[in-house]
Amino acid sequence: MDHVKLVNNPIDIAHIHQLLADEGCGASSVFVGTTRDNFQGKKVVSLAYEAYDNMALKEMKKICSDLRSKWPELKHIVIYHRLGTVPVCEASVVIAASSPHRSEALESVSFAIDQLKTRVPIWKKEIYEGDHDSEWKENKE
């Protein structure tokens, strides 16, 4: 099953693992992206995320379909992205997959996070300590 969501509250990681559970699966892979406390020497207080919601969900679902055509053995796929203010150390994105064997779960999660960064319309602004202007970030190709 595909679980795709934009959420405004902290992501419950234990729940993600439950979504992956399947008696026929031997492997789960979970990637968690979290807010870092620094960028080029400036202290990051939090990140503010915004999305083009409908299109973001559409692109996240396309990523799921792409994963399933590349790795047909995949059982469950989870792509959750948090919006709004995300404090340091909390998860902004979780991508997870389960499959009978490990390579599919591991490879598909790596692939999916790269895809998410290049095609899902979501933006983050870093908010710094002190009087540094906050800054819209840009994912590298």
Place this chain on the structure above:
Amino acid sequence: MDHVKLVNNPIDIAHIHQLLADEGCGASSVFVGTTRDNFQGKKVVSLAYEAYDNMALKEMKKICSDLRSKWPELKHIVIYHRLGTVPVCEASVVIAASSPHRSEALESVSFAIDQLKTRVPIWKKEIYEGDHDSEWKENKE
């Protein structure tokens, strides 16, 4: 920090994620190996794991050192393996890492699970439903 353990009880996944948390880290990757319910048409009831404990811990620590020399940015590494009887759907192994950027976390976890399977002295026996003899498994190269 390196967290290496052989455990006899269910592995608490939420706790693993806590061990990875770090203000300077933007990425965590968690791999969970679970017991599957089938092998070549036979229904698997549970797995029984045994280890050469001291040597297994030593090899698990060596994997941590190898990861740190290949990916010096890694922050926390967790390698937990469960021993004894592991029912279907429960985790037998968890490998996890956190790092400032995502590629190190993802690649190191993939590498570590391959290493664990080829060099850590742990064995599993599959216990089947019905009157099929239980069977010692063998990891493929």
Place this chain on the structure above:
Amino acid sequence: MSTDGPVVNVHVLFFAKARELANSSRSNVDVPTEIVASDLLDQLVSRFGLTTIRDNLILAHNESYIDNLSDSILFKEGDELAIIPPLSGG
């Protein structure tokens, strides 16, 4: 928008830096029923004060990226157009 032919009214959405510069997250704009994407983008950029980020913007039409700015877009009344600055999700 400057145009000679038939026009339709579409919704334009602004995000992130583009939203801040435009001082708006959403606007309704008359656009030609057919226009080359780069021409449209130029007109939106000048109208909404996005000159400083012009070269980093792409467009999405009805929730699909316009991959090539030299493509023509066909608009219907009520279509949705989005101004997309560089992504930074994840």
Place this chain on the structure above:
Amino acid sequence: MSTDGPVVNVHVLFFAKARELANSSRSNVDVPTEIVASDLLDQLVSRFGLTTIRDNLILAHNESYIDNLSDSILFKEGDELAIIPPLSGG
């Protein structure tokens, strides 16, 4: 063990299938102070009934794998030797 030279007593550990076939998880055995690994393995295999899995076994000496069965091992009293069937952790 059959040997002519000086011997020392070492602990031998058996795991998984080897443990089941040997009917034991641990034994104390006199071994030569120096012996080629494959010769030692042959003697242990015949003494502990491991013939059916001989070709799949490797040895660990004091918790380190003996990578090459043609290597010689030097033993001291109380050393630990382990009979290692194919691994299946994970």
